Amino acid sequence: MEERLKKLQKLNFDLQNKDFLLTWEKSRAEIEAVLNTAVILKEMHKQNIACRIFDSGLAISIFKDNSTRTRLSYASAANSLGLAVQDLDETKSQVAHGETVRETANMISFMADVIGIRDDIFIGEGDKYQRQVAAAVDFGYQNGILDQRPAVINLQSDIDHPTQSLADLAKMCDKFGSIDNLKGKKVVMSWAYSPTYGKPLSVAQGTIGLLSRFGTQLVLAHPPGYDLLPEIIERASQQAQASGGSFQITNDMQAAFQDADIVCPKSWASFAVMQQRKTLLHNGDKAGLANLEQTCLQENAKYKDWECTSKLMKLTNKALYMHPLPADISGVNCEHGEVSKQVFEENLYDTYTQAGFKPFIIAAMIFLIKQNNPTSKLEELLNKKIQRLDTRRK
Amino acid sequence: MEERLKKLQKLNFDLQNKDFLLTWEKSRAEIEAVLNTAVILKEMHKQNIACRIFDSGLAISIFKDNSTRTRLSYASAANSLGLAVQDLDETKSQVAHGETVRETANMISFMADVIGIRDDIFIGEGDKYQRQVAAAVDFGYQNGILDQRPAVINLQSDIDHPTQSLADLAKMCDKFGSIDNLKGKKVVMSWAYSPTYGKPLSVAQGTIGLLSRFGTQLVLAHPPGYDLLPEIIERASQQAQASGGSFQITNDMQAAFQDADIVCPKSWASFAVMQQRKTLLHNGDKAGLANLEQTCLQENAKYKDWECTSKLMKLTNKALYMHPLPADISGVNCEHGEVSKQVFEENLYDTYTQAGFKPFIIAAMIFLIKQNNPTSKLEELLNKKIQRLDTRRK
């Protein structure tokens, strides 16, 4: 941890009182600060050292989509720092148009320290909503309505899923030693077949939006039609070039896997489908949605061979297999899915520990947003060594 | 805060181990103690000074009606003092008749410090239920079943909504300087048109039940048929007289607004409708309820001109516009509603800060109920200055 602290001290970052919405809005130093802090907090947890910085306080959560993993990760992170989670059940409130987002955002924020939002269902809306909430609490804080401004944290939007992509990055660094060591590595973000429909694009977008920044040989593989948001593709290209890496798009999963160092095969819906879905959902068109689902599943079914199998894995350079979980595992929870049982089982340690970084990534975000001198504060906590579970013998 | 502390020291109040059900059961000194403590706690929060008094403990909540604002306020208040909120989901328990209220109340109270209850749907029942819970924990405490007696706090009943009316009063005092300065002020509690139906009477009742005590020129305005509970009307009259103020009822919104210093235009259902609704709800008569809703909406629709417009506001003495939120805003979340967009927008700071007092009012109630010497305890907390968010540099 001392080494990590030294790294932190050398980084020139400033996340204080900022929101965390998209990784590409953050500098490399800020990304590294989150990673290092997350690893320190994880090690503190392992060594039973308390990292509580709040005597009391609330972490509000707004989940517009079901969630187990992220919900638990957010709750774990908040709790470890001393915050209590209070969920805002959207079904019991009235967040609809501009005016009311402003109102709801202020009403929940009088004593809130963080607002975590998952809103990934509608293309063109999730990120927008998060920014509306951020603008609303800006308004409240600037106008003396709020005594303190809560930070908005993106727990998945239509554009990015930063707590996931940074957990993934933490896992890659753990495997390869450092961000610098990712330079030149072939990283494959690949679509994979799923018998379900409507999975958000933001995991894939988050991956290419982040991994393109570190000089990787980044490949995005998907069948025709399963495009991601054009602006993210454009961004990945530019970032890859700027970082001395490369970014390619292919419709050939096998070619993509060839000599790969890291593979992330995961299903998502096509951009076109997600846009149709948005219109249908907004119109409450159930028949249309049922139709779309059928069309989409039939379209998906053309690409059943986009499955991560041992045969495919053998083409790679003993690649790190990654998945944000839960995966559609062939022969386990579906007939045909994203990954064969054998590949999934062989890489269980890696996918599970990948998930294990997420609570600490979120805790690191909150820690860095809330501290004026986070490095010094971490050092203080490490010196104090207050036991999280107090088991001191008399 | 020192000034506020001095005021507290001079007040002769005793809220320790009491419930808080109706404001008019509390002395003026007790009301002032809540207000002053709330303002101190709010300022402590602003200055990042911890006000935690519980090392652990539970604040139980029972919401028989949906709630965002009050739920969050209660959670914020409890959390700031060190309590965790535990919701009792009525749908998963069996609170029905006398015996079982007694049982449920005791079963949830073994380690509970506070029980907050919203029960505003049925005329003649909410307050009664809260008193049954209070009697049940009395029984438990006196008979050695409970080692400590949790306090019951009214988060809205059929009769009163004290955490709202006291937040309103805090806002008024903030605007006019003190309770004493409210003497002689014209305060208007007015019905306003809403395209919805079945809004509780208790906000309006809470307002006239509280504001009539401070020498105000209090006016209740509503269309014919939108009466409030007769005993509250009677109480407001008596209190107005005793406090050197006045209390008038009118069916003329415009006359009411003339030269007003404070206006609170807000919709509520008529007493008669609420009583019919109670019978229909108890009988599970869905057709009857649908009928009643139509009748009620048609009745409401006769009074669409009961809208708080700029024209009306111009009649006032630059009145403070108040609303417990959310409001039905014409052209924003409904075609015609309680208030015009312009009036609502112009008074946003006031209604939002009005709402901002509620968490601290609730925290003040709990603080004063739980401390044997609250003034001295507040002083101690202010001297200790423990940071709520610990950001001390090394």
Place this chain on the structure above:
Amino acid sequence: MEERLKKLQKLNFDLQNKDFLLTWEKSRAEIEAVLNTAVILKEMHKQNIACRIFDSGLAISIFKDNSTRTRLSYASAANSLGLAVQDLDETKSQVAHGETVRETANMISFMADVIGIRDDIFIGEGDKYQRQVAAAVDFGYQNGILDQRPAVINLQSDIDHPTQSLADLAKMCDKFGSIDNLKGKKVVMSWAYSPTYGKPLSVAQGTIGLLSRFGTQLVLAHPPGYDLLPEIIERASQQAQASGGSFQITNDMQAAFQDADIVCPKSWASFAVMQQRKTLLHNGDKAGLANLEQTCLQENAKYKDWECTSKLMKLTNKALYMHPLPADISGVNCEHGEVSKQVFEENLYDTYTQAGFKPFIIAAMIFLIKQNNPTSKLEELLNKKIQRLDTRRK
């Protein structure tokens, strides 16, 4: 409390880092350690002494069945030790077959300290599921996925309900002075009539599985067909013999009550019905379930005279009347039920205080599981005397 501490010091127990699934997997010393610790924690709560041992941490709860009492007890226990409760809503996750239990269990455990599970609906499944979760976190901990292994606590399974049976035992010890004093006492676990259907067998099984260990004259009374799991019957017989007591099964409630010292009359479904129900539920056979319910209620109705009345109570040796609550009380919440209103009312203090032990039993389990030297830690807490509600005057 000093006496209790001395008892603890003399006991040779080791619950550290263990799960708590079935009472009969624990030694007598371990049972006594839980009881003594629970009583100490209860007394500490009464005397306003904090027993917090966690600076932060999560207590996960998984309730596959509705719960008010156990949910509140678990929340109270967790909170008193410093843990926040995070509920895993099964309806929003995907716990289905082996692989996914392993995954979900690990995903919720990265920062979890305890996992409390109620899973009592299906014969042959609840205990199995709890062991799958335990095995999954073992796997995670041993493979470096989890930095700490959360403890699994049975909040009711198809087999046992240890937090209930130990709360019951605490009540019996409170009444009769000690476990040793239960030797020779006639304890009756009796079926009783209920107009409802499908009540779990595990309360009755928990009672005979625990009470048979202390030399009691244990009697299980039920109508023909209302058998319990054969292996529990077998275990109770063996334990009764080994402890110098006896265990008898009878179909005669009156004979059972004769000269009884403790009676626990409570309804449960028959083993056969529960097994049919399991199949029907799994198949989603609604018609079959409705049929079964009717058959079961008709079968129950044959035994309406299995009601705990004053007449029956007079046969006993002024027996302690026990019930885990809520009870079906004749003339109160049903026409005919498990107990007459008179008997229930006369024994209110006993059943309510019986329930009052449960939060402290759960807290004691967690305390003993998490401390390396719990006795010494308790002594330290008692010496420190930190006020739970801090009301120190300046």
